[in-house]
Amino acid sequence: MKKIGIIGYGWLGERIAPALSAHYEIYTTTTTEEKAEKLNAKGLHAILASFPDYQLSGPYPKWDMMESLDVLIITIPISEKSCCVSSLYNRIQNLAAFVGDFKGQMFLMSSTGVYPDLDKEFTEVDIPVEKISGERMIKSKYSQVNILRLGGLMGDNRLLKNYNISNLEAAVNHIHYVDIAGILLNMIENETEGCLYNVTAPLHPSKSQVINAQKNIEDRKGALEVKGKKVLSSKLVSELGYDFQYPDPRTFHNN
Incomplete structure (x- = not known):
């Protein structure tokens, strides 16, 4: 059985692992002994x-599993939002030492937060990798x-109705974790390499429409134009031929 490494077993790792483990042996990292x-x-x-x-006094130790892994998911x-550029450089240097000279298939989970909050549609060409x-x-x-630029991670215990939300008429850019797992499996099977994809559900209703659906409240406003980013x-749909299991964020709570 092929082996997949997941660096960072958080909310997303926990939810994609079951789908991946049906086909691959999972190796992962976490930050606490109890969770490990x-x-x-x-x-x-x-x-x-x-x-x-x-910067550490010596090189970060390499993961002893790296030579055995077929796929790596980071x-x-x-992100520059999590730390300044110099600190980000140090973090990536430490990560690279841990990964070493890995030649297998690799995935980096990035974010649609790289796009500015403007009232327009964005594709990958608007903000190339070189800008981030x-x-x-x-x-x-x-x-x-x-590089997969993920929309807001949703599904399971993450539903918009559970949060204090502002700007209710703005469009959502969400993705269900089931589709992230599906896209990863599609790309692994097809041995896809070197691609940049936005990973968001194809439909972009407003926040209020999503919340009303989750609260089972009838949407009385009808098909209004939804504003915002x-x-x-x-591009993902065109190149991978992927068929979303959850194309509409208004149905994410129907798992």
Whole structure:
């Protein structure tokens, strides 16, 4: 059985792992001993690893599993919003030392937050990898990396109605975790490399429409034009032929 490594077993890792483990053996990292023990008890081969945003006195130790992995998925934050550029550089250097000279298929989970909050539709060509520090640094080290710019992670216990939301008439750019797993499996099977994709549900209703659907409240406003940023996944659909299981965020609560 092929082996997949997931660096950063957080909310997303926990939800994509079951779909991946049906086809692949999972190895992962986490930041607490307690969580590592729980994951190992489930057969997920977890180790402790965190990637500080400062320069270490010596090189960060390489993951001893790297030579055995066929696929690597990086889910830890690689964003200027999480730290300044110099700190981000240090974090990526530590991550790269951990990964080493990996030649297999690789995925970086980025974010649609790279696009500005403007009332327009965005595709990947609007903000290329070279404009985003974290993506650019990873790409320069691993040219084969697939960069997936994920919309707001939703499904399971993450529903818009559970949060204090402003700007209710703005469009949502959400993605159900089931579709993230499906897209990963599609790309792994097709041995896709070096691609940049927006990963958002094809439909972009307003926040209020999504909340009303989740609260089972009838939408009396009808088909009004929804304003705000819309990040399109049309390139992904065209190139991968992927059929979304949850194309409409108004149905994300119907799992």
